[in-house]
Amino acid sequence: MTNSVPSSGSEADVAPLGNASTAERYADLPFLPNGGVASAKGFKACGIHAGFRADPKRLDFALVAADQPAACAAVFTTNVFCSAPVTVSKERLGGVGYGTVRAVAINSGIANAATGDKGLDTARQSSAIVADALGCPAEEVLVASTGVIGQHLQMEPFETGSEKAVSTLSSAGGHDAACAIMTTDTHPKEYAVSFSGSGIGYEGCSFTVGGMAKGSGMIMPNMATMISVITTDAPIAANDLHTALKAAVDMSFNKITVDSDTSTNDSCFLLASGEAAKPSAAYMVPGTPAFSAFEHALRTVCIALARTMATDGEGATRLITVNVAGAKTVEDADAAARTVANSPLVKTAIYGHDANWGRIAAALGRSGAAFDQESVGIDIMGLPVCRQGLTVPFDEEEALRRFESPDVVIDINLGAGDEATTMWTCDFSHEYVTINGDYRS
Amino acid sequence: MTNSVPSSGSEADVAPLGNASTAERYADLPFLPNGGVASAKGFKACGIHAGFRADPKRLDFALVAADQPAACAAVFTTNVFCSAPVTVSKERLGGVGYGTVRAVAINSGIANAATGDKGLDTARQSSAIVADALGCPAEEVLVASTGVIGQHLQMEPFETGSEKAVSTLSSAGGHDAACAIMTTDTHPKEYAVSFSGSGIGYEGCSFTVGGMAKGSGMIMPNMATMISVITTDAPIAANDLHTALKAAVDMSFNKITVDSDTSTNDSCFLLASGEAAKPSAAYMVPGTPAFSAFEHALRTVCIALARTMATDGEGATRLITVNVAGAKTVEDADAAARTVANSPLVKTAIYGHDANWGRIAAALGRSGAAFDQESVGIDIMGLPVCRQGLTVPFDEEEALRRFESPDVVIDINLGAGDEATTMWTCDFSHEYVTINGDYRS
Known part of the structure; x- marks a missing residue:
């Protein structure tokens, strides 16, 4: 006593x-019913069984693709033992953490970590295969993997699965994508919110930020790591996207802990299509009410995903x-x-x-x-x-x-x-x- | 796989x-059979039931006393939430971490932590009561407590127990003392080693370093914290004792972890009587072979105690x-x-x-x-x-x-x-x- x-x-x-x-400071925007990574205009997603896992009923390959090349920013694990796909995705973004991409391809089952030069070749090849199927340059496809470390990722599931994934892409495919990246997660994690452009320079527009995430904490090689993909149809320049993403991650994914801080494969991607700003495609400028509204929506989604990850800790x-x-x-x-x-x-x-x-x-x-x-x-x-x-x-x-x-x-x-x-x-x-x-x- | x-x-x-x-670098000195905190010449110890715990069969009060005022050094927890006895023992050592003392009195059952000014008064009073029984100034009695936090320590057990403890002191009392400081420990922890003064300027002398410890990791208020008392009959000045203790603690107690680093009550005391150096009472000087031999013995005991604490983690x-x-x-x-x-x-x-x-x-x-x-x-x-x-x-x-x-x-x-x-x-x-x-x- x-x-x-x-x-x-x-x-x-x-x-x-x-x-x-x-979270209480970011509780005013209601979550969209069935909202997720493909809720924003200009994006499609899918989750398929490509063969990374033995169980044919288990989705193991997620693709999130923009209809057109989109601004993209990403943050990655700071762990010295970072995985091959982290290294390759960093390369694809020219080392600055932002650029223009068409898609993010994620497999579950094998982490492609601690796999040396062969693992790097595999990651580069896999993004090229997906890019072929999408009809875009390999440089525009980012990759992420989650699962067992120290094992090599097979190319066959990419070779046989990429065409199928591209043909399965749809604006209703966010949920399957969220399921396909799960490892020890007990449920898929996806949220989306919308905010109005009225009064902030985008009259009549409605913008959406939506995303998916998996895993919580460094639970390698029990196959949990943190991976998140977030999309928005707001018009944001890639460098500003990067600044907004870092701030949002700092108050969400970087504020959860299950049993440590960073895994070998932690990756968070943010893509912006600008599709909801049509016909005006003017970028939202940092410091303006429009950009603040976007930041608020982005943080709302990141915090919701992060809290769900902590709740679903092993x-x-x-x-x-x-x-x-x-x-x-x-x-x-x-x-x-x-x-x-x-x-x-x-x-x-x-x-x-x-x-x-x-x-x-x-x-x-x-x-x-x-x-x-x-x-x-x-x-x-x-x-x-x-x-x-x-x-x-x-x-x-x-x-x-x-x-x-x-x-x-x-x-x-x-x-x-x-x-x-x-x-x-x-x-x-x-x-x-x-x-x-x-x-x- | x-x-x-x-x-x-x-x-x-x-x-x-x-x-x-x-540990392999400090494995050459054999441990003395039944060695402990009272193995060194010039020290006596005891462990009694004073009434801090309800169970009359459970020893709950340990006293380690030098026959004469002895050089003493101590290191304490760096936790901001440090306990009252830590604050008082630091005061007794004039804030520098070393000085001259007669005894260390330790109760188990109540930690006297998070007890405010009243707790500080209790700690000061308790050392005065023990000092009275020993016939020395209150300043020469250091105190430590381990057990439940947020509860006030009663004075009665000190009042009724101190005379009994002093009359029970003996050179065979180390084991009871080691038992009396146990909380969630499953066994008492005590080690002693000896080294010869021959060839290092103390011909014909044999020096002993022995000690006891309890608890491992910060397991408050499940009543485990780290407390250790070590004695030696080598002649060492108090300031040099402090330097040697800090180095020994850094490679032993500071290198174990059960679930965190420091508790509210962590304390390690080292007392040196110089009794084994008689008739020559010249201090061992840092940098000499004699001091190095002492340091080696001290580290051997500290590492053995620390390893046992880790082994006995909850x-x-x-x-x-x-x-x-x-x-x-x-x-x-x-x-x-x-x-x-x-x-x-x-x-x-x-x-x-x-x-x-x-x-x-x-x-x-x-x-x-x-x-x-x-x-x-x-x-x-x-x-x-x-x-x-x-x-x-x-x-x-x-x-x-x-x-x-x-x-x-x-x-x-x-x-x-x-x-x-x-x-x-x-x-x-x-x-x-x-x-x-x-x-x-």
Whole structure:
């Protein structure tokens, strides 16, 4: 009974911290029914069984294609052990992370990581095969792979599957594409939102941002890694797309953790067709209301995809949202939230329905963030459990009731400044150990 | 079957990396039978039931006392949420980390952490009560606590227990002291070694370094934290003791991880009586063979205690030794070894007897250490599994046989330089989740 000693007043005295999560700041745009990676005008998608997997019922090849060459930006894993398709897609974008492309081709089953020069040849060849089928230069096809590492990817499924994939492309194919990139995911992940161009210089236009994602955390070679493809029909120049994507990824995919930060294959692609801006095709300019509206929609989709990835972490029973406020710097906010979200002790406590603020405090204390323990406040699921670094008595039965929710929120105020952030993770269960420990044995 | 693709030759072609662990460099001094914290001349110890715990059969109060005021050095947790006894012991050592003391008093059951000003008063008062019983100034008694956080430590057990503890002190009391500081530990941890003064300026003398430790990793408030007391009868000045202790801790206690780095209460004390140097009481001087012999003995004891702590991690079934060589810098070596040792995916793979080098590679790749993936070699239990960043085929049955050992060694060569280090951790089991997740629920 760790938290049973009265020390700073009764429950009734203490107001919740009331931190706002990043998701709450991006909650105003409704998600489109059945929205996904092919919702934006100018894009088609498909998911087929090409033969990367043995099971003929399992979709294993996704293609997202633009009707015309489209602006594209991408961000990739920073892991030194990056996979061959990551290296090749970076090459295709000329090393700057943006350019013009026609398609992104993704296989699941084999990651083509730790495969040396032969793996690089395979990745280059596969994009050429897909490009042939699409009738575009190889340079305009980006590739991504997810699955087992250390094995070589076969060319046959690309050779036999590419024509079939191209002929299957449709604006209704987003869902199959989202299914085809799944590995240990328990469900496909796809979201889309729309925003009006009226009042922001694109009267009568309606723009859409939609995307799909798979995997969460570095769970190689149990075949989960993070891959996401997002499309929009807003008119955005490739370099501005890159800036917007990096900012959106920083507050979404870079703020989730299942058990570490980056895998060998993590890739996030963003394509813009500009098709919804017709007849005016003028680019949205950074700093204008139009560009801000696009950024807002992009972040909304990225945050929704990221949260779903954290919820679907291996063995997860609960999404954990860690809201840190009162940090001295942005870096401190991130370090504090990340250390709490990565703590196996916090994650097992949540799994065990234990409102154990001591483990949260200990993680904060070793995070490197600057603060005084006398200034710290912590709420768990809206229940104040710590103020001024001391225990606040709380109703344990009420806490257990709130733990029934699949969505557990931890609010922290460091009392050291004005910076805030949100991280998402999942709890740490017996099932996690089973999934990751019983592999092969 | 992750590692089944031939890529760089058959097993027979590949020699093991043959990295040496830090422990192997400190394996020449035999441990004294029944050696512990009271093995060195000039020290006595005891462990009694003072009443911090409800169970009268459970020892809960340890006292280590020098016959005369002794040189002392200490290192403490860097966690911002440090406990009251840490703050008070730091005060007692004048803020420099070394000084002259008579005793270290340790209670288990309550950590006296997150207890504010009242907790500080309690810690100060408790050291004064013990000092009264010993007949020395309060400034000469250091304190440490381990157990539940957020609860206040009662004074009664100190008041009723201190006289009893002082009267129980004996040179055979080290074992009881080691038992009294246990929390979730499954066994007491104590080691001692001796080295001869002959040939190093202390002819006919024999010096002893012995110590005890408890807990491993930050497992608050499941009542495990790291506390260690080490004594020696070598004649060492307090400031030199501090330098030697910091170096020894850096290669031992700071190189183990169960689930994080520092708890609220981590403390390591080193006391030197000089009693074995009589009649010559000349201090051993840093840089001389005598001081080097002392440092070697100290490191031997610290490494043995640290390894035992990692082996006894909550739910652990195996000790994991991570030997990194070929790092560009000392910091890179540490980052690489630490990231591998902290990886839940590596720890669950070892639990599942899976020689899964991909998870090790992924941890290395995100560690921040500088290297090229084409230069990396990895052995698991002496079996080469990766060379030049590529899979090496190995005998899976032989790997499963080697996993029967309670001691799993991972050798890594980054191929980027000459620096090396060793980290110790334990595997991640269902039992870990049960211990940490089922608490209170």
